Amino acid sequence: MAKKFAIEAVAQAIEADAGEALPDLRQALNEAQAGEGRVTTPEQMLVRQAREKSGLTQAAFADRIDTPVATLCDWEQGRFSPLGAVACLMRLIVNHPELAEELTA
Numbered sequence: 001m002a003k004k005f006a007i008e009a010v011a012q013a014i015e016a017d018a019g020e021a022l023p024d025l026r027q028a029l030n031e032a033q034a035g036e037g038r039v040t041t042p043e044q045m046l047v048r049q050a051r052e053k054s055g056l057t058q059a060a061f062a063d064r065i066d067t068p069v070a071t072l073c074d075w076e077q078g079r080f081s082p083l084g085a086v087a088c089l090m091r092l093i094v095n096h097p098e099l100a101e102e103l104t105a
Contacts, residue, residue: 007033043087044078050093051076054100064103065089 007029015022051061051072062072065086074080082090093100 041078041081043081044076046087046090046094047072047075047082050090050100053094053097055097056100061100064100066103 007026011022011026011029014025051058054061054064056064058072058076059069062069065072067086071080075082075086081087
């Protein structure tokens with residue numbers, strides 16, 4: 001019962017800050033508390049790891065691999081998965097971060 005109270009209190013505080021009722025908020029809080037709210041795909045982790053190993057910002061990494069920043073963000077946030085060739089490139093960069101330097105145009 002304590003979990004429901006805590007979630008309700010948090011939901012009420014968030015809605016008060018937002019100034020409006022948020023219909024799916026309680027469900028999202030329940031999922032987050034249960035560890036079910038976010039799914040991270042292997043492709044998403046691969047893209048993030050490649051960029052982090054390269055030491056570049058999203059904008060610089062996107063430029064380096066000749067991809068729009070919005071597309072890179074979509075890959076990192078799991079909205080879309082990179083194509084096979086891009087996934088292969090990401091694996092190479094993860095294993096050999098220095099290769100990212102070779103990709104300059």
